[in-house]
Amino acid sequence: MANEKSEYLLEVKNLKKYFPIKGGLLSHTVGQVKAVDGVSFRIKRGTTMGLVGESGCGKSTVGRTILRLLEKTDGEVIFDGEDVFSLTRQELRKMRTRMQIIFQDPYSSLSPRLPISEIIGEAVREHNLVPANEFDDYITKIMKECGLQEYHKDRYPHEFSGGQRQRICIARALALNPEFILCDEPVSALDVSIQAQIINLLRDLQKQFGLTYLFISHDLSVVEHISDTVGVMYLGSMVEFSETEKIFDHPLHPYTVALFSAIPIPDPNYKMKRIVLQGSIPSPANPPSGCKFHTRCEKCMELCKHVSPDWAEVEPGHFCACHLYNSAERNAQLEAEMKQNAAAQVKQAG
Amino acid sequence: MADKNDSYLSARESRRISRENRKITNEFEKKRKRKNVPESEYLTKMHDPDNMVEFDNLHTYFFTDTGVVHSVDGVTFEVPVGKTVGVVGESGCGKSVTSLSLMQLLQRPQGQVVDGEIRLNLGDKAYDVTKAPNDVMQHIRGNVVSMIFQEPMTALNPVFRIGEQIGEVLQLHNTENRSEEEVKQRTLELLEMVGIANSEGVFRMYPHELSGGMRQRVVIAMALACNPRVIIADEPTTALDVTIQAQILDLLRQLKDKTNASIIFITHDLGVIAEMADFVVVMYAGRIVEKGTAEDIFYHPAHPYTIGLMNSKPVVGKKVEELYSIPGKVPNPVNMPDYCYFRDRCEMCVEKCSGKYPETVQISGTHFVSCYRYYEQKQGGK
Numbered sequence: 021m022a023n024e025k026s027e028y029l030l031e032v033k034n035l036k037k038y039f040p041i042k043g044g045l046l047s048h049t050v051g052q053v054k055a056v057d058g059v060s061f062r063i064k065r066g067t068t069m070g071l072v073g074e075s076g077c078g079k080s081t082v083g084r085t086i087l088r089l090l091e092k093t094d095g096e097v098i099f100d101g102e103d104v105f106s107l108t109r110q111e112l113r114k115m116r117t118r119m120q121i122i123f124q125d126p127y128s129s130l131s132p133r134l135p136i137s138e139i140i141g142e143a144v145r146e147h148n149l150v151p152a153n154e155f156d157d158y159i160t161k162i163m164k165e166c167g168l169q170e171y172h173k174d175r176y177p178h179e180f181s182g183g184q185r186q187r188i189c190i191a192r193a194l195a196l197n198p199e200f201i202l203c204d205e206p207v208s209a210l211d212v213s214i215q216a217q218i219i220n221l222l223r224d225l226q227k228q229f230g231l232t233y234l235f236i237s238h239d240l241s242v243v244e245h246i247s248d249t250v251g252v253m254y255l256g257s258m259v260e261f262s263e264t265e266k267i268f269d270h271p272l273h274p275y276t277v278a279l280f281s282a283i284p285i286p287d288p289n290y291k292m293k294r295i296v297l298q299g300s301i302p303s304p305a306n307p308p309s310g311c312k313f314h315t316r317c318e319k320c321m322e323l324c325k326h327v328s329p330d331w332a333e334v335e336p337g338h339f340c341a342c343h344l345y346n347s348a349e350r351n352a353q354l355e356a357e358m359k360q361n362a363a364a365q366v367k368q369a370g
Numbered sequence: 371m372a373d374k375n376d377s378y379l380s381a382r383e384s385r386r387i388s389r390e391n392r393k394i395t396n397e398f399e400k401k402r403k404r405k406n407v408p409e410s411e412y413l414t415k416m417h418d419p420d421n422m423v424e425f426d427n428l429h430t431y432f433f434t435d436t437g438v439v440h441s442v443d444g445v446t447f448e449v450p451v452g453k454t455v456g457v458v459g460e461s462g463c464g465k466s467v468t469s470l471s472l473m474q475l476l477q478r479p480q481g482q483v484v485d486g487e488i489r490l491n492l493g494d495k496a497y498d499v500t501k502a503p504n505d506v507m508q509h510i511r512g513n514v515v516s517m518i519f520q521e522p523m524t525a526l527n528p529v530f531r532i533g534e535q536i537g538e539v540l541q542l543h544n545t546e547n548r549s550e551e552e553v554k555q556r557t558l559e560l561l562e563m564v565g566i567a568n569s570e571g572v573f574r575m576y577p578h579e580l581s582g583g584m585r586q587r588v589v590i591a592m593a594l595a596c597n598p599r600v601i602i603a604d605e606p607t608t609a610l611d612v613t614i615q616a617q618i619l620d621l622l623r624q625l626k627d628k629t630n631a632s633i634i635f636i637t638h639d640l641g642v643i644a645e646m647a648d649f650v651v652v653m654y655a656g657r658i659v660e661k662g663t664a665e666d667i668f669y670h671p672a673h674p675y676t677i678g679l680m681n682s683k684p685v686v687g688k689k690v691e692e693l694y695s696i697p698g699k700v701p702n703p704v705n706m707p708d709y710c711y712f713r714d715r716c717e718m719c720v721e722k723c724s725g726k727y728p729e730t731v732q733i734s735g736t737h738f739v740s741c742y743r744y745y746e747q748k749q750g751g752k
Contacts, residue, residue, distance in 0.1 A: 074611040075582070181699065211460045212638055216682035216695035223692070238611055241641075245684035245693065268686060282616035283686050284641030288664035296620055297613045300581045 026101060029200060029232045030086070031062040035095035037078075037085050041305060053305045055081040057256035058095070060331065063249070065199075068226065068233040070247030070264070072240055072279070074301050078256040079236045083202045086234070087119055088112065099200070117147050120193035124205035126185035130177040136163075137173040140192050147196065159195070165228075166191040167221060183214035187221065194225065200232045207242060219246055240283050244268055252276045255312045256304055258331070262338040272340040275313050311343065319344060323351060326358045384435050391433035395479040402478075402503065412501040416491050422600055422632040423449040423472065423515075428486035428500075430464075430471045433479075437704035441467040443656040444486070447649075449600065451491070454626065454633040456647030456664070458640060458679070462700065464656040465636045469602045472499060472634075473517055474507045490514065490600075512543050516598040520605040522585035526577040532588055533557055533573035539595040560591040565621055583614035587621070594625060601626075602634045607642060619646060640683055644668055649736075652676050655700055655711040657727075662737035672739040674718045710742070718743060 035056055043050040055078045063069045071079050084090045086097050088104050097104040099119065107115060123129040130139055141159045144150060150158045160170050166187045177185060186206060193201050203222065207215040219242065225231060237243050243250060244264055251261040252273065260273040271277045278295040297316050302308055308315050314324040323343050334345045343351060379387075417424060430442040442464045449455045457465045470476050472488050488499040492514065499510070519525040527535060536557045540548065548556065554573075561569035564587040577585055586606060593601060603622065607615040619642065626633055635646050643650055643664070650667040652660040652675065660673040671677045681694035698715040701707060710716070713723045722742040731744045 074613060212640075212679060213460060213682045213696040216693040219684075220693055220695055240612065241684045241686045244686050245690075279613060280686070282612040284615075284619075284639065284645050285687075286640040286644045286668060286680065286683065286685060288644045288647075288668050290644070294616060294620075296616050300583055300614065 027064055028062040029065045029100055030234070031096075031098040032082075032086060033060050033096040033098070035059045035082065035085060035097060036093040037081055037090060038093045051305055054256050054307060055304060056085060057307075058331075059253070059256075059258045061249075061251050061258065061261055063200075063232055063234060065232055066226070066230045067248040068235050068246055070243035070250040071234060071236045071253060072238060072243050072250065073253035074279075075238065076301055076304070077253045078304070079238075079253055080204055082253070083121070083204055083234060083236055087121060087202060089121075113147075117143075117149070117196040118198050119200040119202070120196055120198040121202040121204060122186075122189050122193050122206045125209050126182055126189055127209070129189060130185060132177055135174050135176055136168070136188055139177070139188060140195050143192070144195050149196065162191050162195045165225070166194065167217075181214075182210050183217060186210065186214075186218050190218075190221065190225070194229075197229075198231070200234070203233055203235045203237075205237050206235075208237065208239065215242070222246065240280065252279065255301060255307055257312060257341065258339075259313065259342070260338075260340045262335075266335075266338050272334055272338065272345060273313075273342050274317050274319050274344070278318075311341075323355055323358065326361075327354050379436055387437060388435045391435070391438070391480075395433050395482060398482045399479050404503070407503045412498045412503075412506070414487065414489050414496050414498040416489055416496045418448065419491070420450055421448045421489075422451045422491050423634070424487075424489040425468065425472075426487040426489065428468065428471060428488060429484045430467050430476065430481065431484050432477075432481050434704075439703045440656050440706060441481075441703070442471065443706075445653070445656075445658055447651050447658065447661055449632045449634055450649075451599075451632055452626070452630045453648040454635055454646050455649045455651060456635045456637065456643035457651045457653060458638060458643055459653035460638060460700065462703070463653045465653055466604055468653075469517070469604060469634055469636060472600075472602065473511060473515060474499060474502070474504075475511075475517075509543075512539060512598065513545065513596045514598055515600045515602065516593040516596070517602040517604060518586075518590055518593045518606045520608055522582065522589045522609070523577065525589050526585060528577055530576075531573070532561075532575050532577065532580075536560060536588070536592050536595060539592055543596045545596070556595075560595055561588075563594070563625070564588075564591045565617070566591075582610055583617060586610060586614075586618055590618070590621065590625075594629075597629060598631060600632050600634065602636070604636045605638070606635075608637065608639070615642070622646070640668075640680065641685075652679070655703070655706065657711065657740065658730075658738075659712065659741070660737075660739045662734075666734065666737040670737070672733060672737065672744060673712075673741050674716045674743075675712050678715075710740075 036058055037056040038052040038054050040049040041051040041053060059082055061069065071082065073079050081090065085092050092105055137159050140162060141155065144158065145155065163170065163172065168187055168191060180188065207218050210218060223246065226233065235243060235246055247264050249262065250264050250267045252259050254275050260267060260271065260276045268280065271280055278297050281293060281295045295318065302315060310326045311324040311329050314320045317324065321343060329341045329343045331339060331341045334340045425445050425447050428442055428445045432439040432441055445468055457468065459465050471483055483500040490497050490499050537553050540553045540556055558569045558573060561572055566572050566584065566587055580588065607618050610618065637643060647664050650662065650664050651658055652667065652673065654675050660667065660676050667676065671680055678694060678696040682696060684693060696715055701711055708726055710723055710728055713719060720742055728740045728742045730738050730740050732738050733744055
């Protein structure tokens with residue numbers, strides 16, 4: 021059985037998610053926000069992939085589409101050999117126990133009216149994971165694993181601090197015995213010292229249960245600490261993907277370089293070679309032509325303004341979408357195509 | 371179930387506490403509401419004329435119905451002219467309350483400065499802000515001291531245009547008798563100064579039309595409208611992305627060099643502090659546990675809390691297997707212990723730690739720490 025399983029637990033192929041913009045009298049679709057526009061990656065079993073990018077670049081949308089909390093526009097999500105989007109309702113229900121999510125804000129993601137045992141146990145009962153007579157012990161066991169005490173069971177979320185609430189969220193996800201957990205900015209709302217506790221907890225649980233994480237965050241130092249591979253997103257597209265060491269040691273894409281140079285280093289005499297990106301992220305409803313980053317890129321060429329770059333394996337295991345790393349022939353070819361297109365347009369206009 | 375009873379308070383007890391509190395706060399309020407307070411009452415002298423602000427043994431308490439919260443409990447530090455002082459600490463440690471005490475924007479009547487002085491250098495004279503009456507404070511706020519808030523969306527009014535909101539500050543503090551036309555001119559200048567290219571357009575926009583970074587720029591423009599001598603930046607970049615954070619930090623540095631203002635920079639991000647601050651103050655549970663120059667704090671952290679804080683933050687380029695996490699949690703602010711507040715979480719405890727709260731020890735020219743571990747060093751030095 022084990023031999024048949026692929027090395028990768030999750031594969032995302034050219035995933036697209038567009039949100040319609042409604043307008044006009046009869047609320048026609050007048051445009052589309054391309055929140056996710058062709059993202060591909062895969063995650064090995066038992067590893068963590070970090071997903072970074074500025075706010076509004078579509079990180080969370082990718083996560084939610086993978087879990088099928090949102091329907092896709094195009095592309096494929098393959099979880100353990102099965103296409104998530106071709107499952108029927110019953111099959112999806114079974115799948116739900118295998119992939120769980122931890123939300124960013126532990127204050128709004130817990131129901132204030134349920135005691136902790138119910139928050140954690142509700143889904144367990146719903147899916148009939150444990151017999152009724154073992155239910156109580158099971159919840160206690162899960163809570164202990166997440167650093168909660170047994171007497172917390174009958175309390176309500178408002179009696180807990182932020183860090184403990186996040187532990188409850190983790191316990192809720194873990195109770196279903198999942199293989200994959202999507203962590204959507206799980207530590208952004210917490211203090212530094214609490215952050216460390218939660219990160220350590222996540223790592224311990226990973227070792228213990230062989231979990232696979234997709235870790236979404238905009239805090240790069242946390243991502244570097246926890247991830248095995250890192251994907252960088254910009255305006256709905258993946259611009260770079262590689263192993264953590266490779267990408268932090270020598271980032272390729274100009275956006276990644278700028279992003280990493282902006283990380284503040286806690287050393288007062290550290291000399292920064294900071295690249296300050298001008299302007300802000302363009303609107304995803306009306307993204308720039310060609311390479312989406314060309315409006316803010318330092319190394320922008322004429323080609324970048326018209327032709328969007330290929331998603332290519334620049335070095336073994338290091339993917340990047342940038343014309344700078346194309347071979348000379350490929351660039352010449354693209355340039356020729358671009359000129360042809362321009363000429364055709366002029367002809368049409370004439 | 372012992373810890374459940376700790377925070378339990380009967381209704382009668384709560385009423386008694388709130389009655390007592392009202393008595394105390396009424397006293398303070400009566401003092402504040404007097405009219406025509408002579409200047410001599412709040413006139414004071416700076417200990418060092420090179421300092422812009424001196425916090426001297428500041429105590430700010432909140433009189434709540436569950437008891438008195440000692441939010442700031444004896445805080446002493448200086449802000450030199452043209453320098454940046456970074457204040458670090460976890461949430462609830464009193465960083466923001468310290469700065470609000472300087473602005474006299476505490477939530478009254480519950481929040482009161484109970485003891486201590488905040489001396490503000492006004493060039494030819496110095497005022498003790500804690501005793502200054504409201505009408506004097508109105509001139510100081512915005513003109514001399516101004517504040518940049520954390521959340522730019524809540525700091526801006528959603529129903530007024532950007533131009534009106536910045537113009538309002540200028541009109542309220544109209545020291546130069548500007549006409550409406552001049553106010554508009556100055557507003558546009560301010561918008562350009564904070565790096566907004568399309569100043570005419572932004573002038574007519576509403577806050578929701580701007581991105582987070584742009585909004586923070588507007589808030590900074592508002593704070594700088596009257597050329598303040600002290601800028602309090604209360605977590606100005608916490609809600610922003612790293613790339614935008616880099617832009618805003620750059621902007622603040624440039625503006626500081628241009629106007630030679632002092633900045634009190636409050637944050638919990640040690641990386642940002644290292645980049646911005648000349649001096650660093652580390653606060654824990656309402657008290658300063660360590661202060662010194664940025665080099666002192668980052669290269670020779672002395673207090674166990676500072677060391678723990680440094681180790682618990684992952685740093686890019688430094689690989690560690692497991693992050694250090696400070697055990698336990700902050701003590702209950704209503705019932706503070708009388709020994710060192712950090713003792714129960716400290717892994718470097720010595721015998722003396724069960725004694726009363728440690729005094730501040732000077733371990734080098736600029737470096738102060740409150741910890742028993744350095745007592746011997748001091749005595750040896752003497």
